Amino acid sequence: MRLSVIGCGYLGAVHAACMAELGHEVVGIDLDESKVRSLSEGVAPFYEPGLPEVLRSALDSGRLRFSSDPADARGARVHFIAVGTPQKSGSSAADMTYVDSAINALIPALSPGDLVVGKSTVPVGTAQRLSATLRDAGTGALLAWNPEFLREGFAIQDTISPDRLVYGLPAGIDGETARALMDEVYAAALAAGTPLVPTDYATAELVKVSANAFLATKISFINAMAEIAEVTGADVTQLADAIGHDVRIGRRFLNAGVGFGGGCLPKDIRAFSARADELGVGHSLGFLKEMDAINLRRRDRVVALALRELGAEFPRKKVAALGLAFKPNSDDVRDSPALEIATRLAAEGTSVTATDPEALRNAQRVQPQLTYTASIDDALRGADLVIVATEWVHFRELDPVIVRELVTTPTIIDARNCLDADRWRAAGWTYIGLGRP
Structure with missing residues (x-):
């Protein structure tokens, strides 16, 4: 099929490349000409x-080709909207500016029978509104919603071999037409047995934010237990092992630590809460505000532990910050707990030297005052x-005996x-974990 992908950031660039790899003819469109040039040369502007x-x-x-001209979408049968929905400045709500702009820019390139497919994470009710926009513009195009479930570090796998596909479809014959086109796009995944959940617009919009809300709740829950563990x-870690054997709970994502970050999970749960408030059912998601607070408190805890260990002379002490990305296998520093901790310690007057296998450039751009090095x-x-x-595996596999020879004080x-x-303590280190004795 001929496809267009509007927006070539993380989601769009991955989707465009994978769709072309699966055999479709794809044009990726982005107004950022430097990004278009980079992608056209085979250079991704981010690490994946x-x-x-x-x-x-x-x-x-x-x-596969890339363009900065929305008119180049003309002739494609299916058009994916993959632009960002960042958090509004001064608000928890999602900023729909980029989605609306993408739709408006695409309208002149649409033909009757085309299918516009939203992949961006949007507030529930958006698809219905955009469907009306396409109808009122006389495009003759249909709209479907196809939420993405990409995990940074595994995005190629999650696109080519997804664990499920969700189609948010219009009612009646239009829904049947849209589904047939979607089935053609994802023929390879469907042939491989990927589960398909066809549904209405609202349900499809809720799937992604509901999944993120559940994940955030699970992570925040075990971090709340870490707070209890620290005073008892x-x-x-043993607690998580024990309750994780319960098949109703499971062990995955029950890892207490400094909490979650990145460009999706924090802003998505905040936008979900904001949308619930707008719909008059904010009480239904009131717990997400506490989950967010628990998550942010873990950052405070690490800063407090660091200052405690450094003592009164902390301005003359050096801290080695291992990690800047919000998670391994990514260079994303958006809302990164690691970068925030390093920045806050530096703001206290401590000498901080930070390193990360992939995120140095992004960290330097947003926090240039820190000292960075590519060498662990x-x-x-x-x-x-x-x-x-x-x-990062680079840090997990450090030899505590060798590392001890490099530091002034063996405290981690x-x-x-x-x-x-046990291994680090046996090597003579003062080891401090979160929620661990």
Whole structure:
């Protein structure tokens, strides 16, 4: 099929490259000409494992190209909207400026029978509104909503071999037409047995934010238990192991630590709460506000632990901050707990040297006042305190005996509970985990 993808940020660039790799003819459109040039040269403007190879393959095949002109979407049968929905300044609500602009820019390129497919995470009710916009403009195009479930670090796999597909479809014959087109787009995944959930607009819009809300609740719950463990002497890691054996609960994402961040989960749960308030059912999601607060308190806890360990002379002490991205296998520093902790300690007057395998450039752009190094050894050398704030394998596999020779004081805060505490203590370290004795 001929497809267009409007918006070539993280979601759009991955989707465009993967759709072309699956055999479709794809044009990716973005108004940022520097981004278009970079992608056209096979260079992704962000780090995602496997994307450079897929991008290069798709470009070389001739099935993928990029443009900054929305008119180049003309002739495509299916048009994906993959622009961002950031948090509004001064509000928890989602900013729909980019989605509305994408639709308005696309309208002149649409033909009767085309299908516009939203992939962006939007407040419930958006699809119905945009469907009316397309109808009132006389495009003759249909609208479907197809939420994305990408995990940074696994986005290629999640696009080519998703764990489920959700179609938000209009009613009646239009829904049947839209579904047939969607089935053609995702023929390979459907043939491989990917579960399909066809539904109405509102349900499709709620799927992504509901999944994120549940995940945020699970992570925040175990961090709340870490707060209890810290005042009772319990071990939250053992607690998670024990309750995780219950099949109704499960062990995944029951890892206490410094909490979640990134460009999706925090802003999505806040926007979900804001939308519930607008609908008059804010009480239904009142618990998400507390989940958000628990998550943010974990950052405060790490800063407090660091200052406690450094003592009164902390302005003359050096901290090695291992990790800047909000999660491993990503260069995303948006709402990153790791970067916030390093920045706050530096603001207190502590000398902070930070390192990360992939996120240095992005961190330097938003927090230029920090000292950065690409060398883990340079970050560690002479440190009075080490903080592991992103669980990259590079940090998890450090040898505590060797590292001890580099630092001034062998004290480590494991803000992700990703290290072997016994091994580090046996090597002479003061090991501090979150929610652990």
